[in-house]
Amino acid sequence: MVPDTVWVRVLAALGVFATCASAQDDVITSDTYFYGQSEPVYPTPQTAEQGAWKDAVAKAKKFVGQLTLEEKVNLTAGATSDTGCSGFIPAIPRLGFPGICVTDAGNGVRGTDFVTAWPAGIHVGASWNKDLAYQRAAFMGGEAKAKGVNTLLGPVVGPAGRVVQGGRNWEGFSIDPYLAGGLVHETVAGIQSAGVSACTKHFIAQEQETHRLPTRSGAFAESVSSNVDDRTIHELYLWPFYDAVKAGTASVMCSYNRLNNSYACGNSKALNGLLKTELGFQGYVMSDWGAQMSGVSTALAGLDVAMPDGEGTWGGNLTLAVNNGSVPVSRVDDMATRVIASWYQMNQDKSDGIPNPGDGMPADLNVAHKIVDARNPKSKSVVFDGAVEGHVLVKNTNNALPFDSAKVKMLSLFGYSAKAPNQNNPAPAPEGMTFGDWSLGVQSANLTEVNMGFFGNLNITYSAIAPNGTLISGGGSGAAAGSLISAPYDALVSQCQEDGTMLFWDFESATPAVVPTSDACIVFGNAWATEGYDRPSLRDDYTDGLIAHVASQCANTIVVFHNAGTRLVDTFADHPNVTAIIFAHLPGQESGRALVSLLYGQSNPSGRLPYTVARNESDYGRLLGPDLTLAPSRLQHFPQSDFAEGTLVDYRHFDAAGIEPRYAFGFGLSYTTFAYANLRAALAKPRKSSGVAEYPSAAVAEGGQSDLWDVVALVQADVTNTGPRAGQDVAQLYVGFPGDDSATPVRQLRGFEKPALRPGATATVEFKLTRRDLSVWDSAAQKWRLRRGEYGVYVGANSRDLGLNGTLVI
Numbered sequence: 001m002v003p004d005t006v007w008v009r010v011l012a013a014l015g016v017f018a019t020c021a022s023a024q025d026d027v028i029t030s031d032t033y034f035y036g037q038s039e040p041v042y043p044t045p046q047t048a049e050q051g052a053w054k055d056a057v058a059k060a061k062k063f064v065g066q067l068t069l070e071e072k073v074n075l076t077a078g079a080t081s082d083t084g085c086s087g088f089i090p091a092i093p094r095l096g097f098p099g100i101c102v103t104d105a106g107n108g109v110r111g112t113d114f115v116t117a118w119p120a121g122i123h124v125g126a127s128w129n130k131d132l133a134y135q136r137a138a139f140m141g142g143e144a145k146a147k148g149v150n151t152l153l154g155p156v157v158g159p160a161g162r163v164v165q166g167g168r169n170w171e172g173f174s175i176d177p178y179l180a181g182g183l184v185h186e187t188v189a190g191i192q193s194a195g196v197s198a199c200t201k202h203f204i205a206q207e208q209e210t211h212r213l214p215t216r217s218g219a220f221a222e223s224v225s226s227n228v229d230d231r232t233i234h235e236l237y238l239w240p241f242y243d244a245v246k247a248g249t250a251s252v253m254c255s256y257n258r259l260n261n262s263y264a265c266g267n268s269k270a271l272n273g274l275l276k277t278e279l280g281f282q283g284y285v286m287s288d289w290g291a292q293m294s295g296v297s298t299a300l301a302g303l304d305v306a307m308p309d310g311e312g313t314w315g316g317n318l319t320l321a322v323n324n325g326s327v328p329v330s331r332v333d334d335m336a337t338r339v340i341a342s343w344y345q346m347n348q349d350k351s352d353g354i355p356n357p358g359d360g361m362p363a364d365l366n367v368a369h370k371i372v373d374a375r376n377p378k379s380k381s382v383v384f385d386g387a388v389e390g391h392v393l394v395k396n397t398n399n400a401l402p403f404d405s406a407k408v409k410m411l412s413l414f415g416y417s418a419k420a421p422n423q424n425n426p427a428p429a430p431e432g433m434t435f436g437d438w439s440l441g442v443q444s445a446n447l448t449e450v451n452m453g454f455f456g457n458l459n460i461t462y463s464a465i466a467p468n469g470t471l472i473s474g475g476g477s478g479a480a481a482g483s484l485i486s487a488p489y490d491a492l493v494s495q496c497q498e499d500g501t502m503l504f505w506d507f508e509s510a511t512p513a514v515v516p517t518s519d520a521c522i523v524f525g526n527a528w529a530t531e532g533y534d535r536p537s538l539r540d541d542y543t544d545g546l547i548a549h550v551a552s553q554c555a556n557t558i559v560v561f562h563n564a565g566t567r568l569v570d571t572f573a574d575h576p577n578v579t580a581i582i583f584a585h586l587p588g589q590e591s592g593r594a595l596v597s598l599l600y601g602q603s604n605p606s607g608r609l610p611y612t613v614a615r616n617e618s619d620y621g622r623l624l625g626p627d628l629t630l631a632p633s634r635l636q637h638f639p640q641s642d643f644a645e646g647t648l649v650d651y652r653h654f655d656a657a658g659i660e661p662r663y664a665f666g667f668g669l670s671y672t673t674f675a676y677a678n679l680r681a682a683l684a685k686p687r688k689s690s691g692v693a694e695y696p697s698a699a700v701a702e703g704g705q706s707d708l709w710d711v712v713a714l715v716q717a718d719v720t721n722t723g724p725r726a727g728q729d730v731a732q733l734y735v736g737f738p739g740d741d742s743a744t745p746v747r748q749l750r751g752f753e754k755p756a757l758r759p760g761a762t763a764t765v766e767f768k769l770t771r772r773d774l775s776v777w778d779s780a781a782q783k784w785r786l787r788r789g790e791y792g793v794y795v796g797a798n799s800r801d802l803g804l805n806g807t808l809v810i
Contacts, residue, residue: 027634041273044302046334051701053282053345060341064333072336073318077310087307105478106154106171108140114373115143116383117482120473120586121156123390124183125173125610128730129754132386133183137190139379144196146374150348151197151251155187157240158202162649165535165625167209170564171478174610175650177239178749184240188247195346200244201253204270205237208626209534211639212256224639225258232646234777246703250283250342256291263293271302280700284338296326304335387587387594392607393669400556400579402601405499408519413505414512414550415524417562420487421469471562472591476531484589491592514553521554523547529564534626538568551577560584570615606728608668612651615662651799652745666732666798672723679804680716681793692810695783708772713808715767717795721757728756733767738789
């Protein structure tokens with residue numbers, strides 16, 4: 001951990017430090033107390049006619065030149081509509097602009113019918129498969145287009161997962177910025193290949209749901225402030241946004257939280273400085289629903305579109321602000337240009353572009369609408385493969401799996417996550433909310449009701465009876481719209497009918513009767529998570545007790561978790577009768593079929609953990625749960641979350657603290673074995689006498705200075721399938737940086753490849769290391785710095801199993 005004195009100097013130098021007063025001071029009631037908000041960056045950079053956006057920006061500027069001030073202002077805020085869209089940017093009929101329909105979510109089109117319930121972000125992260133991530137996104141984009149959507153509100157790379165119990169961690173890919181960055185690049189590219197804009201979210205450092213929203217009635221409090229130093233925000237939280245912008249994301253959503261005591265949607269350092277200047281972002285910034293907290297200041301800070309409507313802070317007030325000189329007309333021109341440029345960039349002005357919004361999206365379940373089946377028959381294999389590859393096998397004693405149909409003739413099933421939910425017929429949305437704003441999702445059986453939290457622009461709580469069943473998705477605005485669910489029980493019934501296997505089950509009892517002659521017992525549990533609330537725990541006493549009960553009577557007990565986040569297993573992982581454990585994550589609609597394929601060896605497990613599973617909650621330290629600022633406290637009106645751990649999160653924290661995890665980041669088992677050999681590491685080009693330049697020097701393009709993406713070094717290794725089955729391994733490259741400062745992780749993921757190998761086959765995997773991959777952020781120079789010295793190079797199966805070691809000198 002950075003010493004307090006150094007931390008204070010760093011934050012003060014960056015203008016981001018909030019002072020601490022003595023304990024006897026009174027409760028703070030004014031934000032004037034915080035002298036050190038993020039340093040201001042003005043004005044907002046104008047989007048330029050350059051790079052991949054050159055033609056789109058030129059067309060947009062010509063279009064905007066024909067608009068009245070009122071028409072320009074209308075493009076800067078959502079409008080109430082009955083399209084069923086989550087939000088709608090108004091049309092300009094006289095110029096043939098039909099408006100922009102923006103709709104949830106990052107895991108598929110939500111709030112409609114005849115679409116696919118895709119595996120969730122955490123499941124994609126567990127697959128470690130860039131090709132599958134792209135294919136999933138391309139089909140998701142195609143479904144969105146068929147449903148009349150211009151902008152899909154996803155993918156998610158914030159929250160990153162700093163808070164282990166974070167309620168929305170399941171929407172994103174991984175706590176590791178490199179893994180998240182690689183997958184978000186493919187996801188943005190895939191969605192936009194279908195002619196639909198991606199809206200990468202949430203920008204930036206919204207790492208907990210607790211205190212995410214301000215309280216304006218009763219006990220007043222602002223949203224939590226994520227206090228992040230300059231280096232940490234670049235190397236961890238901003239990192240995957242580089243990849244998203246590099247991929248061409250047409251939109252970015254700013255978040256609810258405060259960043260260094262300035263609201264993220266009004267933080268000029270974040271929007272004007274980091275996103276639009278440093279990353280060269282050409283698209284438009286959209287607020288999360290109700291996240292705009294002021295008017296003129298947010299316009300000047302770089303917010304382009306306020307959602308959900310223009311009746312709030314903007315609307316006529318923005319017109320007034322331009323007329324009285326508070327906001328330059330050039331700023332409104334740029335807002336409008338960025339919005340229209342995204343429309344042109346996605347070719348949505350073409351006759352074969354987006355259908356009329358509302359063709360397939362009802363504003364109310366009781367309103368008849370034109371049925372549009374958006375599903376592509378070619379996507380079926382991608383849905384299934386994606387579901388399979390996000391399952392992670394972490395224990396398999398004595399080859400308990402896969403099952404042999406000829407030998408396993410009696411199975412017993414237990415636990416509420418085995419069967420389909422009792423209800424999948426959403427009730428009408430609460431009054432004041434449209435179907436597009438609300439999703440029932442799927443809840444876990446050990447809940448009697450679920451609080452749906454904040455949706456739309458309403459701060460309300462809606463309680464729904466939990467339909468008790470398997471999880472294919474988390475809850476909230478990122479939930480999948482699943483009307484077709486293959487539950488494990490249903491898929492197992494089909495398999496057992498084919499094999500002539502006897503099947504017993506009890507999905508209700510905490511201490512069920514166990515048939516002693518069962519060849520295997522499978523216990524299903526889940527770990528629910530939803531927007532609006534952080535998870536109360538990383539364990540579930542009910543399920544742990546059920547597992548212990550079954551294992552005490554069944555010598556071959558298989559545990560399957562559908563988990564929307566990290567789940568601890570220390571109470572039963574070492575039980576001799578618990579022979580196998582599978583983290584099934586959130587597989588989407590093919591959940592049951594995918595699991596059965598793995599249980600019976602029709603598919604070989606290839607998922608790897610995108611997070612670390614600890615032995616005890618205390619192993620995560622201060623990162624376990626959200627920061628709470630509750631009365632009585634001096635800061636009860638201004639909750640603070642100090643990111644004092646810097647970049648040392650998840651496996652980086654475990655490495656730095658010397659803590660042995662239960663299951664390491666990147667860990668996962670297979671039904672075959674793999675061996676690594678022949679590590680080679682070299683600079684990509686012969687070194688000149690002056691060596692590789694210390695700092696990048698190229699102009700900024702999409703994704704930052706363009707030479708950040710130059711390949712500096714190449715690492716290769718051979719991977720051989722030494723076992724009896726065909727399978728896929730995830731070869732992982734970690735790099736140790738020169739220098740001994742405590743702020744730099746021991747090792748950092750910097751490459752992953754997933755070769756498919758038949759028994760005995762060998763593949764050479766190659767990792768291309770860019771300048772950015774081998775750089776640290778230099779706060780003094782405000783650039784990425786390529787350190788001189790010896791880099792450690794490590795290749796292997798996970799963050800704690802790195803059998804190949806070498807060095808690279810720069």
